[in-house]
Amino acid sequence: MATTAATSLPTPSPLTKFFSSNPTSNPLQTLALQIQHNLTHQHAWTAIRLHTHSTITNTPLPRPLLSGLPPLRLYTHPDEQVQLLKEAEARRKAGRTKQAEKHTDAQEETDGAEPEGLDVQAEPEREWVLPTRLSERWSLKRLAEVFDAIELSPPPGAEHGADEEEGSKWRTTKRVVLATVDSDSTVVYYIVHDGVVKPRQN
Amino acid sequence: MADISVPEPFPISQIANRFLIFDVDAVTYARREHNITGVLVGTIAHMSQQNVFLGIPLELMPEEARLLVEQGHAYIADDVDVHNKGFLEMNREDRLAFLQAMDKQGMDAALNNQKKAEERSEKALQRKGLARKVQENAARRASEALESSSAATPTDAEADTSLFDSPPRSASPAISQAPNGLDPFFVTPTTSYPRLPTPPISPTTPLPHVPRTYPLFAYLHSKGYFMTPGLRFGCNYTVYPGDPLRFHSHFLATGLDWDEEFDLLDIVGGGRLGTGVKKAYMIGGADTSTNDVSDKGSGRRTEDGVRAFSIEWAGL
Numbered sequence: 001m002a003t004t005a006a007t008s009l010p011t012p013s014p015l016t017k018f019f020s021s022n023p024t025s026n027p028l029q030t031l032a033l034q035i036q037h038n039l040t041h042q043h044a045w046t047a048i049r050l051h052t053h054s055t056i057t058n059t060p061l062p063r064p065l066l067s068g069l070p071p072l073r074l075y076t077h078p079d080e081q082v083q084l085l086k087e088a089e090a091r092r093k094a095g096r097t098k099q100a101e102k103h104t105d106a107q108e109e110t111d112g113a114e115p116e117g118l119d120v121q122a123e124p125e126r127e128w129v130l131p132t133r134l135s136e137r138w139s140l141k142r143l144a145e146v147f148d149a150i151e152l153s154p155p156p157g158a159e160h161g162a163d164e165e166e167g168s169k170w171r172t173t174k175r176v177v178l179a180t181v182d183s184d185s186t187v188v189y190y191i192v193h194d195g196v197v198k199p200r201q202n
Numbered sequence: 203m204a205d206i207s208v209p210e211p212f213p214i215s216q217i218a219n220r221f222l223i224f225d226v227d228a229v230t231y232a233r234r235e236h237n238i239t240g241v242l243v244g245t246i247a248h249m250s251q252q253n254v255f256l257g258i259p260l261e262l263m264p265e266e267a268r269l270l271v272e273q274g275h276a277y278i279a280d281d282v283d284v285h286n287k288g289f290l291e292m293n294r295e296d297r298l299a300f301l302q303a304m305d306k307q308g309m310d311a312a313l314n315n316q317k318k319a320e321e322r323s324e325k326a327l328q329r330k331g332l333a334r335k336v337q338e339n340a341a342r343r344a345s346e347a348l349e350s351s352s353a354a355t356p357t358d359a360e361a362d363t364s365l366f367d368s369p370p371r372s373a374s375p376a377i378s379q380a381p382n383g384l385d386p387f388f389v390t391p392t393t394s395y396p397r398l399p400t401p402p403i404s405p406t407t408p409l410p411h412v413p414r415t416y417p418l419f420a421y422l423h424s425k426g427y428f429m430t431p432g433l434r435f436g437c438n439y440t441v442y443p444g445d446p447l448r449f450h451s452h453f454l455a456t457g458l459d460w461d462e463e464f465d466l467l468d469i470v471g472g473g474r475l476g477t478g479v480k481k482a483y484m485i486g487g488a489d490t491s492t493n494d495v496s497d498k499g500s501g502r503r504t505e506d507g508v509r510a511f512s513i514e515w516a517g518l
Contacts, residue, residue, distance in 0.1 A: 043518050074516060137463040140487050144509055177516055180466050189516035190473045197512045198452050199482035
């Protein structure tokens with residue numbers, strides 16, 4: 001019993017396999033890999049890239065960053081949200097009048113079929129992700145250095161065309177998703193804006 | 203709403219290292235014109251437990267006092283010194299004038315009180331259909347008043363035209379007896395000014411000592427925000443986009459030094475709490491490093507070198 005346990009180790013976890021398929025000596029890059037794994041498999045993010053050099057100055061970043069595409073829009077500025085809701089309301093009204101023209105005598109049927117909620121259309125945007133450990137201590141200075149080295153939006157992924165940049169009219173301040181991992185591998189995500197940005201009205 | 207204007211700079215009383223404004227007009231003016239709310243701390247002297255609705259004085263945070271002084275809207279007056287000098291070293295004529303004025307105020311209050319009591323009793327009598335009694339009472343009072351006033355000032359013919367004229371003042375500071383035998387009320391004045399002259403501006407008064415969060419306070423204030431103390435939310439300031447009576451706050455702000463280290467747990471806790479109450483958590487401070495790379499910083503570095511970061515829960 002004891003000898004079998006010593007000779008045959010359990011199969012490595014998917015995360016361990018992921019580490020060994022991307023060997024690195026930098027512990028911060030290992031941390032980034034862990035966050036990447038979490039984003040890919042628990043939050044269905046796609047097109048995640050690891051950045052070790054600034055996209056502005058091409059100098060090494062103070063610490064590695066990730067960028068990726070969430071499945072749904074992660075952040076909507078409150079002003080943009082107001083605009084999106086207005087557009088959705090206008091679309092719903094237009095749809096309702098069109099339906100009313102089609103079925104003038106089948107009023108109950110159209111009322112029943114109409115969806116109650118507004119159909120808000122917000123395309124997902126690529127986000128910067130800053131991997132950190134909970135045991136770290138940070139300062140304003142280091143946070144500012146991270147922001148100084150990045151652009152407003154991450155460079156688009158290879159699989160997307162230039163049309164991805166359309167929604168950036170509302171993107172006027174830099175933002176980073178602060179991913180903090182605890183020793184039990186729980187990851188929490190917070191959005192950090194560079195500047196005074198009013199909160200979302202959830 | 204009446205337009206209230208206060209000559210600037212207005213005095214802020216410094217008493218035991220607290221910064222207080224006693225003038226209602228100055229309180230309103232500071233709030234309307236300078237986005238300074240402060241905290242009302244005044245309560246009823248004998249019922250301090252009745253503290254739901256507090257009144258003047260307004261206590262200012264040291265940051266608020268300093269900001270008003272730095273921008274030239276106000277100045278700090280050492281109120282203890284002003285009162286010691288003003289009242290203990292007052293000359294005799296001023297003192298007599300002061301006591302007389304207090305006396306007059308007290309008599310006016312007493313007369314007013316008596317008048318109201320009579321009106322009340324007349325109304326009550328009329329309701330009971332005793333109008334005749336009312337007339338009798340009035341006649342009796344009129345004759346009494348005539349007697350007493352003619353006794354006090356026999357030559358004054360005007361005394362009987364009005365029942366409740368202010369009685370003539372004697373030059374004596376002693377409590378004067380009204381013609382109708384009324385005792386004046388004892389008045390405790392609520393303000394020391396204008397009895398004392400407005401305290402002088404002393405250039406040697408040091409600026410209020412402020413905590414290290416002051417740069418963030420001044421920065422947010424310059425952007426038009428209102429700040430109130432943040433103890434309720436475990437931060438330094440609760441930041442409102444307009445008057446706190448009209449708006450919910452936007453930020454829970456904590457000020458830090460540029461190189462001061464903080465735990466990421468503080469960010470997580472603040473961000474989570476802020477999002478839970480529909481606010482954002484904010485950390486910020488003055489960039490004290492050299493500003494030689496200002497061209498590179500497309501970041502939000504302002505002229506006073508303050509940088510702030512807003513933190514919200516990502517919802518993942």
